Amino acid sequence: MDQQFFKNIEQKTGVNMKDVFELANSLQNANFSDEKTVRQVVKRVAQIANRKVPKELEDQIVKAIVHNGKQIDFNTIANMLNNKK
Numbered sequence: 001m002d003q004q005f006f007k008n009i010e011q012k013t014g015v016n017m018k019d020v021f022e023l024a025n026s027l028q029n030a031n032f033s034d035e036k037t038v039r040q041v042v043k044r045v046a047q048i049a050n051r052k053v054p055k056e057l058e059d060q061i062v063k064a065i066v067h068n069g070k071q072i073d074f075n076t077i078a079n080m081l082n083n084k085k
Contacts, residue, residue, distance in 0.1 A: 019048045038062050 006017040023044055031037050042061050046053040053061075 014050065015048055023048060032065055035062055035066050038065050 009015070010017055023041075026044075027041065030041065032041075039058065039062055042053060042058055
């Protein structure tokens with residue numbers, strides 16, 4: 001993909017694509033059955049998205065991923081954040 005494509009995404013979302021790629025790389029070998037790891041991922045996604053995540057919502061996300069075995073990806077967390085506007 002060309003750089004202009006990513007620049008357009010950055011302009012529309014306000015999210016730095018370098019940060020997104022770094023996050024994606026860090027998720028590849030992460031242990032999502034570990035609560036501490038999942039909490040760090042949730043906090044990083046919130047930081048990248050420039051969103052505050054209340055403790056209650058963070059707990060719900062962590063429970064959904066660690067205890068309920070949900071797959072984690074950027075969209076899963078983003079959807080949970082968007083549902084709590």
